[in-house]
Amino acid sequence: MKESIHHQVILRVVAKILLPYILLFALYVQFHGDFSPGGGFQAGVIFAAGIILYTLIFGIEQAYRAIDPRIFEVLLALGVCLYAGVGVWALVSGGNFLDYSVLAHDPVHGQHLGILLIELGVGLTVTAVMVSIFFAFVSRGGR
Amino acid sequence: MLSPGLYNYWIVVVLMMAGFYTLISRGNLVKKLIGLNIFQVSVFMLYISMGKVQGGVAPILIGEMPAHGHAATHAAHDIDSSHDLHHDVHAKESPPRHPNESEGVLSDVLPQIDASPSLSPAAVQLAELQKTGDATIVYSNPLPHVLILTAIVVGVATTALGLALVVRINEQYGTIEEDEIHVMDPEQP
């Protein structure tokens, strides 16, 4: 049993060191989606992977103390609302649905803003979905 | 028929049939889902193979764009934006709605490349562009990449839903083997 405790220490230490970088990398991938491979879905999955890593190492109770699981259900819906909301904002501003060019004072900035917000919505929803799925499975198994 | 150019498509067929066979022949519900996943992955391979352009680089804007009109070819990640099929970045009459991306962020990050013959065609292209600023770049088609991203997300959602159903079936029946379940609840015609 000494080996497993030993390994657990390594896992705990490495996870603690890596976790902030994982989350930071997720944010990097999120915001560089229009210049390099990345975007909402990839970033969301990386962010969720960080949270899942934490849950795997430290246990579900501690994860629930770190992040309230109910927040993910709200984030899920908010992400989709943000996406559709940007589309409706474009509708209201005079263009067609999801026409980013009308969102700002000139089309280039409008496109930039539109894509940024859309990807943010996608990232939020994907993170929330991945973590919710994981928490749903973990809290149920073993009964 | 066995030409090396068709290697990818053979992989597609093999994976598809392997996945489909697993799906049909295995009685364990989780193994069926794994088979379904392999089946879906083969389709991703099909799309990516069709999107590859020989000698093409990844579809990311490279280098600084001159002031006059260039077609916008940024890698679109949300499926609702335009599907841009243009392969070369060159002086082209762009319709008034397409905005011009005037920032070339990557040019600051990429080092200068010497066009030595040992480099890949893509890197040679990059080097030429950096020298003359005028050469055409051949991109791989970004549209199948977007389609695959969507299909991957759909595959993830389907797998998650399938596994959730298996967990609940396990709770109700105590087993995930299909034949044992049919013993408990006989299959009706």
Add this chain to the structure above:
Amino acid sequence: MISQHLPILQIVVPLLAAPLCVLLRQRHAVWAFALGVCWASFGVALALLLRVMNDGPLVYELGGWAAPWGIVYRLDPLGGIVLLIVSGVAALVLVFAPRVLDQEIPADKHYLFFAAFLLCMTGLLGITITGDIFNVFVFLEISSLSAYVLISMGADRRALLAAYRYLVMGTIGSTFILIGIGLAYMMTGTLNMADLAARLGDVHETRTIRAAFAFLTVGVSIKLALFPLHVWLPNAYTYAPSMVTAFLAATATKVSCYLLLRLVFTVFGVPLVFDEMRLAAVFMPLALMAIFVASTVAIFQTNVKRLLAYSSVAQIGYLVLAFGFASQAGVTACVIHLFNHALMKGALFLALGCVAFRIGSVDLEDLRGLGRRMPWIAALIVIGGLNLIGVPLTAGFISKWYLVMAALEQREYWPVAVAMLFSSLLAVAYVWRIVEVLYMQPPRPSDLQSDQREAPVPLSMVAPTTVMTLGTVVLGVYPTFTVQVAQRAAEFLLGVAA
């Protein structure tokens, strides 16, 4: 300003409403909100149908990008009528919903149920209205995944297995559709359906396009539950909650049939499909087998929901048979039957939902003497049954009439017409089983006692059922509206193909 954005509002309103349902939590508020959204969608669909009938096909560009680079929504008369069916059935089913949900689903899951319901509706509406073939795949997946969720919420534990099997078969179907889209894109370089149709002219001789068509057809046939790919349907319809069965039976397979019509007639075109690939030679035998085998199996069922599910498989056989004729009359008959069957089956499953609410079961054994215990609902069930047989003065008769006329129009298909009339006899057999139990058999004393204790079926459940059933009678007596729209739709489909 709203009127020019109507096509997109048809999708955006329920799509935005679904996450708002998740945020709203409180089940009565969520029900009221979902009900409002569905009726608003119905209004939008009605407005769209009227505009399409007056002005011709509508086009809407998403994001301002023009076709073929952008995703374009395209609505023709057939699409308009399908939108009307989907939103109308959803609106009626939601009126039916609250009391029956209290019985079948735990109270803390209601908001999730309504969110999944709205997403399913969004997906079905999206398949109908979009003009981009990959967008069809996306909306198909949205509607399918939410349908799996809705079915798995049934009270019986076999609902889980039914949902699982539907998931596996449905995903195979969707993946086949994805492969077909990929192969078609490979040859033509476009995803816009109108553009695809135009470019297919030069490449339709290639094996890739034929493979693409084959994959697409088989994929859509799985979703359509065409014999022998119908295996998921009986279990899924039997064990799902009653309002889910009513909604899916009336809409999901109809939208898949619409998709097949569009792919065959507007994208691939009659010459490729019927002359080169001889689709009729494959579909017509399968359709006939569907009609006869499914009707026969239906006669031996003891669970009425299962009986009606097999009846649905048979009716889908009629749909495919009609469009296998590849003539204007055939497509008209197919569209008329699409509309009428949606109403018929929706009404029947809603009536069964009322019965299940009061009695708690839909087994033939437990329905004995229902004619005396629940006279109004029993009468509605009988009217629905008459529709299935095709008795004059019902909508079912109109469909059968046009189907037989379409068969007789082409000399060599007269045996098919005879077969169709014979299959009505099989329908008489299984409807008679229900009618016999309802009226000819005396109720059991234990049932009469338990009936005294049960509350009567509330108006919110009886009203939508009555509306739908009487709708079938009205459409049987005054069929001009459906026939007119169907004829316009057929002209449009075949006009594009020619």
